[in-house]
Amino acid sequence: MSTAPTDAELAELYERYAPVVLRxxxxxxxxxxxxxxxxxxxxxxxxxxxxxxxxxxSPTTWIYRITTNHCLxxxxxxxxxxxxxxxxxxxxxxxxxxxxxxxxxxxxxxxLLETCDEETRRIxxxxxxxxxxxxETARMVGRSLPTxxxxxxxxxxxxxxxxxxxxxxASVGIAVLLAQLAxxxxxx
Amino acid sequence: MTASHDSLxxxxxGSRPSQLALDLEAMGETEVxxxxxxxxxxxxxxxxxxxxxxPPLDVAALRARAKGGEVVQLSSWRRPALWxxxxxxxxxxxxxxVLPGKPQVRAKGGPQVGWMVLxxxxxxxxxDDVQVHAGDRLQFTWAGQAETLVLLGADGTGEVRVLWPxxxxxxxxxxxxxxxxxxxSVELDDAPGPELFFAVFDPASVDDAVSxxxxxxxxxxxxxxxxxxxxxRWDVDVLHVAKVSSD
Numbered sequence: 001m002s003t004a005p006t007d008a009e010l011a012e013l014y015e016r017y018a019p020v021v022l023r024x025x026x027x028x029x030x031x032x033x034x035x036x037x038x039x040x041x042x043x044x045x046x047x048x049x050x051x052x053x054x055x056x057x058s059p060t061t062w063i064y065r066i067t068t069n070h071c072l073x074x075x076x077x078x079x080x081x082x083x084x085x086x087x088x089x090x091x092x093x094x095x096x097x098x099x100x101x102x103x104x105x106x107x108x109x110x111x112l113l114e115t116c117d118e119e120t121r122r123i124x125x126x127x128x129x130x131x132x133x134x135x136e137t138a139r140m141v142g143r144s145l146p147t148x149x150x151x152x153x154x155x156x157x158x159x160x161x162x163x164x165x166x167x168x169x170a171s172v173g174i175a176v177l178l179a180q181l182a183x184x185x186x187x188x
Numbered sequence: 189m190t191a192s193h194d195s196l197x198x199x200x201x202g203s204r205p206s207q208l209a210l211d212l213e214a215m216g217e218t219e220v221x222x223x224x225x226x227x228x229x230x231x232x233x234x235x236x237x238x239x240x241x242x243p244p245l246d247v248a249a250l251r252a253r254a255k256g257g258e259v260v261q262l263s264s265w266r267r268p269a270l271w272x273x274x275x276x277x278x279x280x281x282x283x284x285x286v287l288p289g290k291p292q293v294r295a296k297g298g299p300q301v302g303w304m305v306l307x308x309x310x311x312x313x314x315x316d317d318v319q320v321h322a323g324d325r326l327q328f329t330w331a332g333q334a335e336t337l338v339l340l341g342a343d344g345t346g347e348v349r350v351l352w353p354x355x356x357x358x359x360x361x362x363x364x365x366x367x368x369x370x371x372x373s374v375e376l377d378d379a380p381g382p383e384l385f386f387a388v389f390d391p392a393s394v395d396d397a398v399s400x401x402x403x404x405x406x407x408x409x410x411x412x413x414x415x416x417x418x419x420x421r422w423d424v425d426v427l428h429v430a431k432v433s434s435d
Contacts, residue, residue, distance in 0.1 A: 004251075007247050010245070010247055010250070011245060011247070014242075014245045015245075016215065017215070018238075018243075018245075019235055019236075019238040019239040020211050020215065020235065020238075022238035022241065022242050023231075023235050023237070023238035024207065024211075027207075027234075032241075036241075036243050039242060039243060040243070040249070040250065040253060041253070043250050044250050044253035045254070045364075047250060047251060047254035048254040048255070049365070058212070058217055059215070059217070060208070060211050060212050060217055061208070061212075064208060064211075065364075066364065069362050069364035072362055073362070076353075076355065076358035076359065076361065117359065117392070117393070118335065118359065118360060118361075118362050119335075126208075127199055129207070130206055130207045130208050131200045131206045131207050131227070132200060132206040132207075132208060133202050133206065134199070135202075136206055136208065136209075152199075
């Protein structure tokens with residue numbers, strides 16, 4: 001078996017699977033540039049792990065795993081950037097972004113994932129962005145169903161606490177801003 | 189996706205096919221199932237949109253990326269691309285063939301790390317007999333069953349530094365293979381004493397890894413004792429690298 005794909009094999013795989021990777025990376029990352037880069041990274045891994053890839057019974061599942069790892073790393077990397085933005089926002093008035101009336105939107109989930117451990121991130125990506133059932137998720141991450149359920153409960157508790165903090169911070173921030181404006185004569 | 193009052197995430201209870209199930213269908217790996225018409229329609233639209241926007245295939249760029257990997261630069265780390273010419277790629281390939289650098293001289297269970305050093309433009313695989321100098325650059329490999337890794341460095345002053353992941357604030361990073369080359373390299377300073385590197389596998393957090401190593405350093409100040417301590421643990425591998433004084 002060859003240790004690397006030929007150009008023709010690579011082209012065929014790319015045409016077939018690249019849209020799958022891009023669709024999924026868009027959903028997880030919410031950023032077109034990063035999603036396009038995820039396509040490149042995933043196919044670089046296909047090349048570097050060609051023998052492993054060829055041995056897989058389900059290429060799509062294998063590609064899912066590679067894409068998941070890359071996207072989780074990207075979500076982790078953006079935390080530093082977000083921290084800086086958050087500090088700036090606190091000087092003004094933090095807003096309860098991403099908190100929908102009856103749940104959380106994708107961007108809020110991404111933000112929550114940045115504060116979770118690695119296994120929980122992986123589980124939530126499969127549950128939320130891949131819309132997998134708990135059973136599918138357990139198979140995908142190689143954990144028992146009770147373990148997955150436990151992780152979900154912990155994440156939900158964490159999410160509720162985190163969102164409550166955001167709402168509180170927003171209220172306080174807006175109140176402070178209004179007070180400052182009033183003192184400066186900005187409010188009649 | 190809609191959310192209910194009871195769930196922040198509107199988890200799929202099995203009433204609709206997952207995105208994976210739909211991708212498997214679309215790739216012809218499974219039979220098309222019945223039901224889930226709305227989920228199937230939305231998935232089809234998203235996949236078609238992605239098909240239109242996929243970046244053009246650049247085989248040469250992909251092959252180059254597959255060889256070198258993507259590197260993120262931090263202040264104390266350098267891009268491997270800065271290493272002399274093709275020696276970096278050759279050394280990386282050699283290092284990956286004998287991952288990690290030291291199992292042939294140590295009997296230790298659990299995952300391990302190895303290293304290689306760039307000195308005067310020449311790359312050498314790390315081993316007990318290899319000495320390093322201030323200004324040399326080290327790069328590390330890992331091998332074994334572990335999901336995450338935190339690499340810490342401690343010099344003669346006992347100060348513990350997080351070397352990898354590159355962004356320590358994000359927590360431990362998933363290892364997506366059973367062996368590989370860590371991004372970036374560390375340049376050795378001229379602090380006196382040996383260089384100690386601690387690979388902590390599957391820690392709960394980066395802080396936990398730092399605490400574990402800091403406690404070990406406080407309890408076992410001698411490099412030999414620390415290496416023995418690491419050999420007795422599945423989740424820690426300790427590298428003791430002899431540094432030659434620049435005097």
